[in-house]
Amino acid sequence: MSDVLTRINDDKRALVAARKAARPLSEVEAAARAANETNPPRGFIRALGAAVEAGRYGLIAEIKKASPSKGLIRADFDPPALARAYRGGGATCLSVLTDEPYFQGRDEYLVAARAAVDLPVLRKDFMVDPYQIVEARALGADCILIIMASLSDAQAAEIEDAALAQGLDVLVEVHDRAELDRALLLKTPLLGVNNRNLKTLAVDIATTEELAANVPPDRMLVAESGLYTPADLARMAKVGARCFLVGESLMRQADVTAATRALLAPA
Numbered sequence: 001m002s003d004v005l006t007r008i009n010d011d012k013r014a015l016v017a018a019r020k021a022a023r024p025l026s027e028v029e030a031a032a033r034a035a036n037e038t039n040p041p042r043g044f045i046r047a048l049g050a051a052v053e054a055g056r057y058g059l060i061a062e063i064k065k066a067s068p069s070k071g072l073i074r075a076d077f078d079p080p081a082l083a084r085a086y087r088g089g090g091a092t093c094l095s096v097l098t099d100e101p102y103f104q105g106r107d108e109y110l111v112a113a114r115a116a117v118d119l120p121v122l123r124k125d126f127m128v129d130p131y132q133i134v135e136a137r138a139l140g141a142d143c144i145l146i147i148m149a150s151l152s153d154a155q156a157a158e159i160e161d162a163a164l165a166q167g168l169d170v171l172v173e174v175h176d177r178a179e180l181d182r183a184l185l186l187k188t189p190l191l192g193v194n195n196r197n198l199k200t201l202a203v204d205i206a207t208t209e210e211l212a213a214n215v216p217p218d219r220m221l222v223a224e225s226g227l228y229t230p231a232d233l234a235r236m237a238k239v240g241a242r243c244f245l246v247g248e249s250l251m252r253q254a255d256v257t258a259a260t261r262a263l264l265a266p267a
């Protein structure tokens with residue numbers, strides 16, 4: 001049996017091949033150019049940097065309907081309403097799942113969420129091909145994700161270059177020391193430590209604590225996954241993470257604005 005991440009990536013390659021056949025790259029490139037006129041990039045890293053600079057946490061609040069580890073997370077799922085609720089509660093940026101088979105995401109959710117607020121938006125998906133990066137910009141995304149566990153060094157560099165060429169920011173995600181060392185070969189300053197192992201789906205927030213000391217000071221550290229309380233954020237902040245990627249714990253709340261505000265309140 002192959003692990004979860006391998007299955008997701010294999011399926012993603014097939015999906016991207018189908019999309020390429022249906023819509024040639026040149027067409028998506030034209031759409032991305034049009035988006036640069038109507039929806040220019042909002043500066044994802046800049047927004048996080050400004051929050052931290054102002055002494056606040058940078059919160060990347062995630063719009064996620066379901067996941068392979070938790071199944072359906074939120075039945076009442078209205079991306080524009082959730083985007084406004086996150087913004088009202090003090091989120092700095094949004095992350096929107098566009099992966100359909102495993103997370104019940106959709107490209108349209110990103111478009112609708114971004115149109116509802118002025119926050120920068122991460123296209124949360126499994127990037128295996130530069131085609132998806134052009135697609136991300138065509139949808140209006142401001143940042144894309146590179147998962148080191150999914151890619152070789154050369155593939156990661158190729159996807160990063162495609163993103164930078166589109167004016168997109170890049171969040172590079174790692175889960176262990178070897179991936180961290182490989183991520184540091186990339187140009188992006190935004191470095192996420194995923195507390196969830198994407199091969200086994202096990203979560204342990206000690207992962208960020210273990211890796212933080214090896215993150216150089218010129219990188220902006222983002223603690224990702226498994227964060228539920230102000231005490232969890234304070235624990236991550238102790239080792240140098242001032243930015244957080246949070247999904248499930250906020251998605252499960254009836255009042256998302258209040259929950260976001262409560263999460264960001266001092267521990």
Ligand SMILES: O=P(O)(O)OC[C@@H](O)[C@@H](O)c1c[nH]c2ccccc12
Nearest residue numbers: 194224225226227245246247248249
């Ligand atoms: O819902 P959580 O445990 O708060 O986690 C959010 C986010 O970190 C998680 O969705 C995530 C992190 N990296 C990913 C890569 C792909 C899909 C999902 C993810």
